[in-house]
Amino acid sequence: MKHVKNILSFMLMLMFSLTVFAGNVKLDLNAIYGATSFHTQGAMEFAKLVEKYSNGSVKIIVHPGGSLGFKGPELLKAVKDAQVPMSDILMGVVAGSEHVFGISSLPRLVSNFKEARALYEDCKPLYEKAALKWNQKFLYAAPWPPSGLVTKKEIKSVADLKGLKTRTYDKNGAKFLRELGGSPVSMPWGEVYSSLRTGVIDSVLTSTESAKNGKFWEVLKYFTNIYYAFPLNMVTINLDYWKSLSKDQQKAILKAAKEIEEKQWKNSEERYFSAAEILKKHGMVINDPTPELVKAMDKAAKKIIEEFMKKAKGKERKVLEKYVK
Structure with a gap:
């Protein structure tokens, strides 16, 4: 073959x-x-x-x-x-x-x-x-514009993320949400809207732009600006x-x-x-994360970055060391 x-x-x-x-x-x-x-x-x-x-x-x-x-x-x-x-x-x-x-x-x-x-x-x-x-x-x-969490309920703490079935776009996102107690789900973008409708998932890690394109205001209510990644x-x-x-x-x-x-x-x-404004016009609520959530996210992010850097060598590692806080 x-x-x-x-x-x-x-x-x-x-x-x-x-x-x-x-x-x-x-x-x-x-x-x-x-x-x-x-x-x-x-x-x-x-x-x-x-x-x-x-x-x-x-x-x-x-x-x-x-x-x-x-x-x-x-x-x-x-x-x-x-x-x-x-x-x-x-x-x-x-x-x-x-x-x-x-x-x-x-x-x-x-x-x-x-x-x-x-x-x-x-x-x-x-x-x-x-x-x-x-x-x-x-x-x-x-x-892409920075990724946020688009959810049905408001996310104020790590407890709100527990068991949350969230569509993620790659392994880093899946690891991040798993560290926070969520249940990441991988699926093609074309299946996301119908999966939200049917309850297969109840949230999405994505940008305001994608939330706008997906008309997520029809199935979700909140966008939390977690600035996950670009x-x-x-x-x-x-x-x-x-x-x-x-x-x-x-x-x-x-x-x-x-x-x-x-x-x-x-x-x-x-x-x-501009996409954030469109989401607001359709009734979505856009929030910044609480200090408690920021602290938990930074802890989870640090662990994932450290794991990633173990496999990084030479110039790749040198670049990362410049940005790791």
Whole structure:
């Protein structure tokens, strides 16, 4: 079976190389969130910029909602094996394959956008190196607005979290909530709303932006600003596809990537506040955590970060030591 997959990948690359030789390139970009998502919209704008800067010679087709069939932990391998040329990837979800990609979703490591950007810039060379290891070129990354807890009941203390069935987006989030007495649940984003409706879960660890997109005011009441993390989504391209492009086409893609990265960082901060206002208009209550809850969260976060750092080596560990409080 592996031999057959290798042959198919070779045939796909051969067809692509012939297309590049002809001067026009079409690349599919797998987007794991729906068309209205902040990151999918960024990918769509990125595609427009690439077409513009390449004078129409490179066209990227964005496929929202994981419609190409790739949605989670398998994404690094899917791009590596050229099952899909490009993808938008939530870093924390693939941290099991590459440790360094778990940094942006470490709990309470940074507390604002300025710190999150500084952490990203320090980690970017590590992300680029890790992507190369997985046969792909790292193009850009941008954060979700900070993750909070969206719940049916108000969260004032650790006791309120006990047994709370919370959908989390990666292993760090699951460990964090488990330390606080919660019951983390892993599931695809597309199943979250119906699971809230049916009682499979009763809360979500996510951003104001995602809470807005999911219309969570219909099933939940409170958003607690716990500033859990500023998780990153990255866009990468299979390295064989990348090398098949002309130098001018590569320059066009990198120019577009740099531009959209800057814009998406600004958009993320703006959307944090604008989405919060929309949640309020629909009757949701937005609170800051109590001092008791802050103390408990910091204790849980410290334990998880310490465990993470045991596996960190060299430059990765050096970067983390700069931010560990």
